[in-house]
Amino acid sequence: AQSVAQPEDQVNVAEGNPLTVKCTYSVSGNPYLFWYVQYPNRGLQFLLKYITGDNLVKGSYGFEAEFNKSQTSFHLKKPSALVSDSALYFCAVRDNNNAGNMLTFGGGTRLMVKP
Amino acid sequence: KAGVTQTPRYLIKTRGQQVTLSCSPISGHRSVSWYQQTPGQGLQFLFEYFSETQRNKGNFPGRFSGRQFSNSRSEMNVSTLELGDSALYLCASSGSHNEQFFGPGTRLTVL
Numbered sequence: 200a201q202s203v204a205q206p207e208d209q210v211n212v213a214e215g216n217p218l219t220v221k222c223t224y225s226v227s228g229n230p231y232l233f234w235y236v237q238y239p240n241r242g243l244q245f246l247l248k249y250i251t252g253d254n255l256v257k258g259s260y261g262f263e264a265e266f267n268k269s270q271t272s273f274h275l276k277k278p279s280a281l282v283s284d285s286a287l288y289f290c291a292v293r294d295n296n297n298a299g300n301m302l303t304f305g306g307g308t309r310l311m312v313k314p
Numbered sequence: 315k316a317g318v319t320q321t322p323r324y325l326i327k328t329r330g331q332q333v334t335l336s337c338s339p340i341s342g343h344r345s346v347s348w349y350q351q352t353p354g355q356g357l358q359f360l361f362e363y364f365s366e367t368q369r370n371k372g373n374f375p376g377r378f379s380g381r382q383f384s385n386s387r388s389e390m391n392v393s394t395l396e397l398g399d400s401a402l403y404l405c406a407s408s409g410s411h412n413e414q415f416f417g418p419g420t421r422l423t424v425l
Contacts, residue, residue, distance in 0.1 A: 231412055242318075242404055242416035250412055289357065293412075299369040300345050300408045304357035 201226040201294050205305035212280045212312055220275040220288050220308045228296030232273040234264055237287040237307075246288075249273060250295075260284070280312045316341065318407050318417035326423045332393040335420045339386050339407030345369075346388040347414060348380060351402040360403075363388055392422075400424045 202225045212218045224230055231250050235243040247258025254266045264275045273290060287309050291302040319338045327333050339346050347370075348360040359372040363382035380390040386407075392399055400423050406414035 233413060235416070242418045243406075245413050245415060248413050297370070299362050299364065300347055300406075300412070300414055301359050301362055301370040301372070302347070302349075302414065303359070304349075306356045 201230075201292050201303045203290050203292050203303055203305035205288075205290055205308045207308050208306075209309045209311060212310070214282050214312055214314050215279050218275075218277050218280045218284070218310065218312070220290075220310060222273045222275065222290030222305055223271050224273060224290070224292040225271060226292055226294040228294045230273075231293040231295050232264075232266060233291040233293070233302065234258065234262070234273075234275050235289045235291065237289065243289065246275070280310075282312050282314055285310055285312045318405055318415055320403075320405050320417040320420050322420060323418065324421045324423075326425060327395050328425050329395055329397060331395050332391060333395060333422060334389055334391045335403055335405075335422075337388045337390075337405030337407075337417060339388070339405075340409070340415055343407035343409045343415075344386055345408040345414075346382055346386060347406045347408070348388070348390050349404045349406065350374075351404060351419070352400075357404075360390065395424045397424050 204223045233248045234246040249266045257263045290305040321336045345364045347362040362370040366382045377393045382388045402419045404419045406416045408414045
């Protein structure tokens with residue numbers, strides 16, 4: 200079985216400051232890891248993914264994430280937060296031993312960026 | 315390329331009725347997955363279809379079913395609706411690069 204934990208329901212950060220949204224995962228095989236963002240009344244928007252290779256992954260809108268195998272973590276980061284980054288963020292994992300695209304999501308973290 | 319489209323966007327039904335939701339994937343994508351999003355349970359995987367065959371299935375009762383057509387469009391059906399089926403139903407399509415692209419969802423309200 201695979202699982203994802205996002206330990207913080209909400210993260211508050213001031214505009215211009217760096218932000219981190221935490222994610223830890225559990226899979227039996229090698230993980231494919233993803234971050235998605237959801238704005239109100241919208242579907243999920245893909246931000247970035249880790250499949251293999253460099254542990255630091257760069258994605259859309261200046262976001263990046265660091266894969267840490269020993270800590271089974273995949274934290275989302277951005278050097279300078281914008282008010283427009285305020286949204287709901289989801290981490291997801293897929294076990295690459297399983298055929299198909301089934302994703303297991305974390306519970307989500309609401310990011311609030313204040314001016 | 316056009317994104318994933320879902321119809322209808324909003325739906326109101328009463329308990330005991332059945333409902334069919336539709337999803338058109340991104341052109342060229344053969345995999346379509348369905349997810350249920352609720353405030354209490356979060357995002358949960360329902361099922362995935364690839365080339366008209368169900369490839370994965372989540373832990374939902376048999377009232378939830380789906381199918382995929384030869385043009386990759388997919389439908390999901392929920393029979394004998396319950397109040398707890400009220401949710402945002404999200405469809406996602408995937409090509410050869412592993413990431414899934416989500417549609418805007420169908421908001422189902424069961425009264």
